[in-house]
Amino acid sequence: MDIKIQQLSKSYGLQKAVDDISFEVKPGEILGFLGPNGAGKTTTMKMITSYLELDQGDILIGGKSVKGGDLKKYIGYLPEHNPLYLDMPVLDYLAFCAALQGMDKAEIPNRIRQMVRQCGLDLEKHKFIRELSKGYRQRVGLAQAMIHDPEVLILDEPTTGLDPNQIVEIRELIKSLGKEKTVILSTHILPEVEATCDRILIINKGKIVADGTPDLLRKQAQGQQILQLRIEDGETNTIFQKLQDLATVALVDIVNPAENRFEIQSVLHESSNRAIFELCVQNNWILTEAIPFETKLEDIFRDLTMN
Amino acid sequence: MSPVGVIAKREVASYFDSLIAYIIIVAFLGFTGFFTWLYGSDIFMRKQADLAAFFGVARWTLFFFIPAITMRQLAEEKKTGTIELLLTKAISERQIILGKFLSCLIMVGLALLFTLPYYITLTQLGNVDHGAIISGYFGLVLMSAAYISIGLFASSITSNQIVAFLVALFISIFFQLLFDIMSSGASGFMAELFTTLSLSRHYDSIVRGVLDSKDIVYFVSLTLFWLMLAELNIRSRN
Numbered sequence: 256m257d258i259k260i261q262q263l264s265k266s267y268g269l270q271k272a273v274d275d276i277s278f279e280v281k282p283g284e285i286l287g288f289l290g291p292n293g294a295g296k297t298t299t300m301k302m303i304t305s306y307l308e309l310d311q312g313d314i315l316i317g318g319k320s321v322k323g324g325d326l327k328k329y330i331g332y333l334p335e336h337n338p339l340y341l342d343m344p345v346l347d348y349l350a351f352c353a354a355l356q357g358m359d360k361a362e363i364p365n366r367i368r369q370m371v372r373q374c375g376l377d378l379e380k381h382k383f384i385r386e387l388s389k390g391y392r393q394r395v396g397l398a399q400a401m402i403h404d405p406e407v408l409i410l411d412e413p414t415t416g417l418d419p420n421q422i423v424e425i426r427e428l429i430k431s432l433g434k435e436k437t438v439i440l441s442t443h444i445l446p447e448v449e450a451t452c453d454r455i456l457i458i459n460k461g462k463i464v465a466d467g468t469p470d471l472l473r474k475q476a477q478g479q480q481i482l483q484l485r486i487e488d489g490e491t492n493t494i495f496q497k498l499q500d501l502a503t504v505a506l507v508d509i510v511n512p513a514e515n516r517f518e519i520q521s522v523l524h525e526s527s528n529r530a531i532f533e534l535c536v537q538n539n540w541i542l543t544e545a546i547p548f549e550t551k552l553e554d555i556f557r558d559l560t561m562n
Numbered sequence: 563m564s565p566v567g568v569i570a571k572r573e574v575a576s577y578f579d580s581l582i583a584y585i586i587i588v589a590f591l592g593f594t595g596f597f598t599w600l601y602g603s604d605i606f607m608r609k610q611a612d613l614a615a616f617f618g619v620a621r622w623t624l625f626f627f628i629p630a631i632t633m634r635q636l637a638e639e640k641k642t643g644t645i646e647l648l649l650t651k652a653i654s655e656r657q658i659i660l661g662k663f664l665s666c667l668i669m670v671g672l673a674l675l676f677t678l679p680y681y682i683t684l685t686q687l688g689n690v691d692h693g694a695i696i697s698g699y700f701g702l703v704l705m706s707a708a709y710i711s712i713g714l715f716a717s718s719i720t721s722n723q724i725v726a727f728l729v730a731l732f733i734s735i736f737f738q739l740l741f742d743i744m745s746s747g748a749s750g751f752m753a754e755l756f757t758t759l760s761l762s763r764h765y766d767s768i769v770r771g772v773l774d775s776k777d778i779v780y781f782v783s784l785t786l787f788w789l790m791l792a793e794l795n796i797r798s799r800n
Contacts, residue, residue, distance in 0.1 A: 304650040307799065328652035338643035342576055354568040355651040399647075 256317035256329060256406040257281050258303065258437055263312035264461075265298055272298040274461035275312070280454075282406070285433035287452030288441035291560050295461040296441040297335050300409050303439070304332045316407060328356055331405035333413055337396040341385035345376060345395055348384060349402055356403035370398040373428060375421075389416035397425065401432070408432060410440040414447060426451045445552045459560040472555055480521040482528070483510070485544035486535060491515055497534055503527040516544075565653040569661025573635070574668050583669060586627055590673045593623045598680060611688030616680055617698045617769045621762070624670065624706055625738050629730035631669055632713025633723045635662045636796065640721040645796070655796045659718075659789055663710055670706040674699060694771035701768035704781035708761060709734055711788035718795040737761035737784070 258280045265273040273295040280286045290296050301307040303314055305321045314321045316329065340348055346367060353363045371380050374394040379387055384395060393416050400408060413429065414422045429438060429451055442448060448455055449469045457465040457472075465472055486494050491512045498507045498517060503525040510516040521527045528545070535542045563571070577583035597619040598604055604615050639645035648658055684690050709730075716730035717723075738761060745756030757763055761784070764777040 301646075306646055306650050324654075325652075327650060330650070332647075332650045334643065334646050334650075336643055338647050340572075340576075340644055341642075342579055343572075347575075351568065351572050352647075352651070354563060355565060355648070355653055357565070357652050360563070 256437060258407060258439070259315040259318075260299075260303075261313045261315070263299065263302065263309060263314060265295075265302060265307065265310045271461050273302070276458065276461070276463050277312075278456060278463065278466060280437050280439060282437050283434055284454060285429065285438040285440065285452045287448035287455045288439055288458070289443075289445070289448060289455060289556060290441075290458040294458045294560070296458060297411055299458075300332075300411050300439065300441060303407075304330055304409055306332075328403065329406045331400035331403065331408045333396045333400040333410045335411040337393055339384045339392060339395060339399075342383065344383050345380045345387070346371075348395065349398055352399040353402045358403050366402060366404070370402055373401075374398045375424060390418060390421050393417055394421075394425075397428070406436055408436055408438045408440075410438070412442055413440055414442065414444065422447070445556060449552060457556065457559050464559040465555070469552065473552070480526055481548035482519045482521070482531070483544065483546040483548060484517045484519060484531065484542065486515050486517070487541045487543050489515065489538060489540040494540065497538070498531070501527060501530045501534065503530055518548075565657045566661040566664060569648075569653075569658060570664040570668065573662055573665030577631075577665070577669055582631070583672075586631060586669065587673050587676060590620075590623055590627060591676055594620050594677060595680075605684070605687075611684055611690050613680060613684060613695055613698060614769070616677065617702065620674075620677075620702055621705065621738075621765060624702065624709065625734060626731070627673075628666070628670065628706060628709040629713045629716070629727045629734065631666050632710055632717055632730060633726040634717070635666070635714055636717040636792070637721050637723045637726040641723075649796075655793050659714060659793045659796065663707075663714060663789060666710040666713070667703075667707060670710070671703070674702060691771065694769075697771050697773050698769045700773070701765050704768070704778070705761060705765050708737070708781055708784045708788070711785045711792070712737075715788045715792040715795070718792040 260276060260278050263273055263276050264271065276295075276299070288296050288300070298307065302309055303316075303321065305324060305327060309322065316326050319326060340351075343351065349367045349370060350363055353366060354360075358366065371377055374397055376391065376394055376398060379391050384392060387395065393413070397410070397413060400410065408429075410429070414425055417425060426447065429440065432438065433453070440451070453468065455465065455467065455469055455472060456463060491509065494515060495507055495509060495517070498504055498519065503521050504519055504527050505522045506520040508518040508520075510518050519527060519531070531545070532542065534540075574583075577586075594616055598613070598616040599606075602615075605611075605613075608615060636645070639648065649655070681690075681695060684695075712733050713726070713730040716733065717726040719729065720726050737759065741756045741760035742762050745753050745760060748756060758780070764780045767774060768777050
């Protein structure tokens, strides 16, 4: 089932939490929802799960509006702070959630066994939820979201509180689920989006500021090529002068004169790699370092969300 | 199982897991037993084979105990955020409220069930008017339903259990006592209105063994009224 969000708006009093956003997510796609605190990520997710009412616009899941109300059984939702009934044992809790989602009684035990295995809860399944550590509680939260095999998964910060090994496991789990289902996950952790998501949506102050694959976003933000160089066996000023004279180089900066370190900015859409190498060969200089400076997702994020 | 049943089952299980169920039942039996058999105008004092003493004390015991049962129902869900979990499942606000209502009614029903030995003992003591006793229990159940719905409403307006408890008592005391007092102070239409609203008047007439449809309509509509308010409150996500 695909999700279509059309001109969606929501305000809390005078503050606009979500301001006229539209996007689509297709089955088999994992959408990473990024944004600073208070950008409207959670509000949007709560509206998709029909916990909050929409002010304006519409959300269509599989072509049907969430305003109708009976779409909840197709959605698996992990809320932001992962609320759980701490006084219940893990297995009872999963059975309770499965029953609430209207699952066939005969299927429930099998499905619970499967979820327990998938989420790595085997050793903890007989404990009360209050006895579990944060990471295991997070797994229980994920298990309850997926228990009824929903078409749509909405995960609000699914990997908070997990240790690095668990994060990798959960990412793999989400990725494998994402092959058939429609997944939206929000996160603050940028490497996570790169590792898990097919597409990134950055929102700031209730508006969408970027939408695309991680590669595309990086290309858009990159613009000019930046290289860090170290050239030995030459005199700093001569090297500086000759680098400056290259046609593809826009700007040269001496980073450290004692070690002959330079930072080179190329002309837009041009690369200076070959020209620099040939220059060094001609002058018998030794090029010991050439580090391309990549625009990180962090920088894109900062550029787009800071004014 | 229907979603209402699923919710009710979890709530009842949780009462027993957290010992609240045992405390409530034991305290209820202690209070009512003491005043029915041992102290004050108990059965031996009255020298009549009826349970009027029990119905008198049970009315007040439940008045205090029911808010204690209902106070956590929605307030705790709101505090811990689990209400979000429930509301995003394939279940409506009404089903949640009804499930919780049912679980409280089961709790009270269990407590009342344990007073059955009173009735059995009584049959050994003299000629018992069985009809009056059945209708007395019926009255207790109806009254409990009304107070549970008030308690659920109180629990739906706050995320603090103590506030929920006090608000429930505050609303209930009007039906339990104050409307009755106000009706004797007022005259004409107001007196009639307060008399109609007073829960104790309706309860007393049922306990006396008179099953009037007016009284039943009163309890049912009172219950539905507060349940509806609770549902509206949850619907508005307050």
